[in-house]
Amino acid sequence: MDSIKNIDxxxxxxxxxxxxxxxxxxxxxxxxxxSRWRICWLVPAFLTTILTYLAGFEKLMLPAxxxxxxxxxxxxxxxxxxxxxxxxxxxxxxLTALPLCxxxxxxxxxxxxxxxxxxxxxxxxxYVLSEEKEIDWDALYAKYLPQFEEAEKKHDKVRNxxxxxxxxxxxxxxxxxxxxxxxxxxxxxxxxxxxxYGLVITKLADGSFAAVQVDDSLKAKGIHNGTPVISWNGISxxxxxxxxxxxxxxxxxDEDNAKFYEGFFAAGTGGETAELVYTDDNGVQQTTTLPxxxxxxxxxxxxxxxxxxxxxxxxxxTVTKLNDTTACLRIKTMxxxxxxxxxxxxxxxxxxxxxxxAMKEQGVRDIVIDIRxxxxxxxxxxxxxxxxxxxxxxxxxxxxxYWDDTSHSYKSEGGGKWMTDHDIVFDGENIxxxxxxxxxxxxxxxxxxxxxxxKLMSGFDNTTIIGFTESSGSAQGVSPTxxxxxxxxxxxSLMLNKDGSVFIDSGTDYQSGIEVDIKVPYxxxxxxxxxDDGKDYLMDYSLEYLAELER
Amino acid sequence: xxxxIMAQIYQxxxxxxxxxxxxxxxxxxxLFGVSEYLNGxxxxxxxxxxxxxxxxxxxxxxxxxxxxxxxxxxxFFTGDDFKDKTANYELMSGRLRKQSFFARVTVTVVxxxxxxxxxxxxxxxxxxxxxxxxxxIPVSAAVTRILLMAFPFFxxxxxxxxxxYIIKRPGYAFLACYGYMCILTLLPAQADPTGTVLAFTSIQxxxxxxxxxxxxxxxxxxxxxxPNIDTALAVRIIISSLAAGAAYLxxxxxxxxxxxxx
Numbered sequence: 069m070d071s072i073k074n075i076d077x078x079x080x081x082x083x084x085x086x087x088x089x090x091x092x093x094x095x096x097x098x099x100x101x102x103s104r105w106r107i108c109w110l111v112p113a114f115l116t117t118i119l120t121y122l123a124g125f126e127k128l129m130l131p132a133x134x135x136x137x138x139x140x141x142x143x144x145x146x147x148x149x150x151x152x153x154x155x156x157x158x159x160x161x162x163l164t165a166l167p168l169c170x171x172x173x174x175x176x177x178x179x180x181x182x183x184x185x186x187x188x189x190x191x192x193x194x195y196v197l198s199e200e201k202e203i204d205w206d207a208l209y210a211k212y213l214p215q216f217e218e219a220e221k222k223h224d225k226v227r228n229x230x231x232x233x234x235x236x237x238x239x240x241x242x243x244x245x246x247x248x249x250x251x252x253x254x255x256x257x258x259x260x261x262x263x264x265y266g267l268v269i270t271k272l273a274d275g276s277f278a279a280v281q282v283d284d285s286l287k288a289k290g291i292h293n294g295t296p297v298i299s300w301n302g303i304s305x306x307x308x309x310x311x312x313x314x315x316x317x318x319x320x321x322d323e324d325n326a327k328f329y330e331g332f333f334a335a336g337t338g339g340e341t342a343e344l345v346y347t348d349d350n351g352v353q354q355t356t357t358l359p360x361x362x363x364x365x366x367x368x369x370x371x372x373x374x375x376x377x378x379x380x381x382x383x384x385x386t387v388t389k390l391n392d393t394t395a396c397l398r399i400k401t402m403x404x405x406x407x408x409x410x411x412x413x414x415x416x417x418x419x420x421x422x423x424x425x426a427m428k429e430q431g432v433r434d435i436v437i438d439i440r441x442x443x444x445x446x447x448x449x450x451x452x453x454x455x456x457x458x459x460x461x462x463x464x465x466x467x468x469x470y471w472d473d474t475s476h477s478y479k480s481e482g483g484g485k486w487m488t489d490h491d492i493v494f495d496g497e498n499i500x501x502x503x504x505x506x507x508x509x510x511x512x513x514x515x516x517x518x519x520x521x522x523k524l525m526s527g528f529d530n531t532t533i534i535g536f537t538e539s540s541g542s543a544q545g546v547s548p549t550x551x552x553x554x555x556x557x558x559x560x561s562l563m564l565n566k567d568g569s570v571f572i573d574s575g576t577d578y579q580s581g582i583e584v585d586i587k588v589p590y591x592x593x594x595x596x597x598x599x600d601d602g603k604d605y606l607m608d609y610s611l612e613y614l615a616e617l618e619r
Numbered sequence: 620x621x622x623x624i625m626a627q628i629y630q631x632x633x634x635x636x637x638x639x640x641x642x643x644x645x646x647x648x649x650l651f652g653v654s655e656y657l658n659g660x661x662x663x664x665x666x667x668x669x670x671x672x673x674x675x676x677x678x679x680x681x682x683x684x685x686x687x688x689x690x691x692x693x694x695f696f697t698g699d700d701f702k703d704k705t706a707n708y709e710l711m712s713g714r715l716r717k718q719s720f721f722a723r724v725t726v727t728v729v730x731x732x733x734x735x736x737x738x739x740x741x742x743x744x745x746x747x748x749x750x751x752x753x754x755x756i757p758v759s760a761a762v763t764r765i766l767l768m769a770f771p772f773f774x775x776x777x778x779x780x781x782x783x784y785i786i787k788r789p790g791y792a793f794l795a796c797y798g799y800m801c802i803l804t805l806l807p808a809q810a811d812p813t814g815t816v817l818a819f820t821s822i823q824x825x826x827x828x829x830x831x832x833x834x835x836x837x838x839x840x841x842x843x844x845x846p847n848i849d850t851a852l853a854v855r856i857i858i859s860s861l862a863a864g865a866a867y868l869x870x871x872x873x874x875x876x877x878x879x880x881x
């Protein structure tokens with residue numbers, strides 16, 4: 069019952085209620101002369117129309133809508149008998165909507181296939197990296213249509229979310245996303261993640277696999293964070309990974325980032341039990357059968373992911389002193405406020421300048437710009453921040469693509485090149501002075517404008533980009549589009565390099581145009597620091613790097 | 620019935636207040652465009668002119684204005700003759716109720732649909748003359764949608780006719796029509812992709828353009844409208860409007876047919 073929208077319940081309840089009242093009125097109205105009583109037989113139809121306007125049309129409510137119309141017979145036939153027949157018919161008809169809405173699937177769920185077709189066609193028409201990535205739209209459609217048909221057959225919103233996310237991951241572009249709502253998205257990841265057996269498997273820099281985020285119940289078997297993993301259910305973690313639907317839902321724009329997370333979803337695959345082969349602390353290979361703890365591998369996997377990737381836990385755009393000579397500028401998202409977008413972030417830049425200068429007065433020489441898990445935002449904010457830290461002189465940022473207003477399209481020049489509009493350049497301020505150094509910390513999910521700042525600052529002499537992985541590698545302008553169910557967003561506006569080639573995003577080679585200067589090895593030392601000691605390994609590494617740097 | 624229709628037309632043409640309200644409708648429709656222009660309409664860059672095609676992509680307010688004004692015309696065209704007993708005298712002089720009803724309905728429906736179409740066309744023509752048509756949408760897209768708007772206009776007018784025949788006092792009927800329209804605009808309604816629930820939602824769907832925007836870091840956003848209208852939506856709007864309009868007229872006539880006209 070609780071799944072029925074309240075307004076629909078009111079409409080359904082209105083029918084028997086009106087039936088009873090108008091039945092009684094039929095007896096009375098016949099005895100009085102005034103024709104105004106006839107208006108009462110219009111009331112259910114009028115109320116139903118207004119309520120349907122509020123709640124939206126629902127096909128399973130049709131019997132109730134028809135019932136409301138049946139009452140109108142009482143207006144045209146002011147005799148007792150037809151009015152009573154209309155009252156009973158409408159009341160019964162209206163009530164049939166209740167089992168229809170509760171028992172038949174698809175109540176207030178849009179047609180999932182139609183929804184896919186709508187999103188697919190919009191994306192096919194407007195996705196700007198089709199040529200760069202050589203997208204085979206027909207093949208994608210043939211692959212995913214049956215999956216949406218299956219979801220529609222079961223009216224399964226969670227399955228719909230899973231299939232959409234898998235579809236989005238095919239583009240190797242973190243700007244391609246679909247979400248119905250947070251709740252459905254979480255349910256989809258939980259459903260796709262599989263069972264929790266008490267551990268997550270991660271791949272170390274040397275290619276071996278190790279357990280992390282280990283449940284206390286496995287400690288008796290000698291399994292702990294860092295325990296080397298040989299196989300999962302008889303196959304290597306990398307192969308087991310591919311059996312996880314959550315793996316298929318992961319979107320990476322760069323192959324190197326995808327490889328970093330190889331094996332990450334393996335430990336969610338299996339039935340009531342899973343077989344783990346590992347090396348114990350004595351170096352002896354052991355085989356054990358792990359019982360399923362629960363059906364929520366995603367939560368464990370998410371915790372492990374956050375342990376590896378979360379940035380400094382301070383406020384957005386705050387400058388925090390880390391030691392005598394270094395402070396951290398934490399940028400959680402590349403957005404500041406609505407006013408800043410209008411003044412090209414001039415006010416934000418002034419505020420940041422003041423904060424940095426205040427830190428300099430306290431002896432701070434270097435800055436760590438922490439953009440780990442930064443989900444992107446404004447290019448104008450990127451420019452304003454980069455301008456402060458850039459060495460003096462003119463710096464090139466990116467090139468806007470030429471938009472042909474007549475053909476409503478960008479102009480391809482062939483060979484992966486596009487016609488350019490104009491270059492975006494700025495003058496550096498070098499706020500830290502010649503002695504100051506900058507480290508930019510990134511993760512595989514430092515996306516979009518975070519990719520921009522990574523790429524831009526990697527060209528500065530005073531900046532070093534550090535991370536376990538590269539930043540995401542997705543840098544085009546993105547636009548969202550609302551579907552009947554959910555919201556689809558994808559790259560829609562071209563950003564170019566000076567020569568007209570696509571800025572940052574990977575093509576068919578699955579390699580983005582972005583690199584880190586120092587790829588920190590994710591090894592046993594890092595694993596222990598992160599999972600056992602609770603340290604911010606990348607930050608510690610950066611501080612050490614800055615301290616040892618020759619100037 | 621022809622002479623009743625002619626009498627109605629004569630009465631409308633001779634009533635000065637109708638003329639001034641009609642002029643006010645057209646003036647407000649044009650002024651709405653001016654306010655869009657002066658307010659710096661969305662998506663227009665500095666110095667850009669609000670062309671007729673830009674204007675059409677954001678002229679939902681004109682349809683709302685029409686829904687308000689048509690309430691006035693419907694309630695007075697069909698209800699004014701109850702007040703001075705003209706309707707009673709018609710029946711006493713041997714006219715059928717059917718003739719009396721459909722003569723007024725015909726004149727009212729035709730006039731109001733023409734008014735609605737004119738309220739859409741007039742400011743468009745004005746802006747086309749002042750700033751050109753532009754390239755946001757082709758003329759054919761605007762013409763198609765304006766023609767289709769006749770159907771929800773018909774539906775809404777028929778609903779107002781029903782209200783007027785129930786209330787029978789033009790002033791109160793106008794208040795009811797206007798109140799109904801105001802309540803609808805204030806209620807937090809769900810989007811109606813079917814376009815069939817009310818004339819109001821059909822109009823919203825007809826005046827909605829799917830659009831797409833591209834931008835650069837230092838290049839203004841370009842909005843690209845999809846001028847096509849879904850055929851299935853158009854068919855749904857036509858059928859639902861005709862069916863609902865006919866149902867309203869049937870209910871209005873059923874009520875009037877056995878009404879004591881007091």
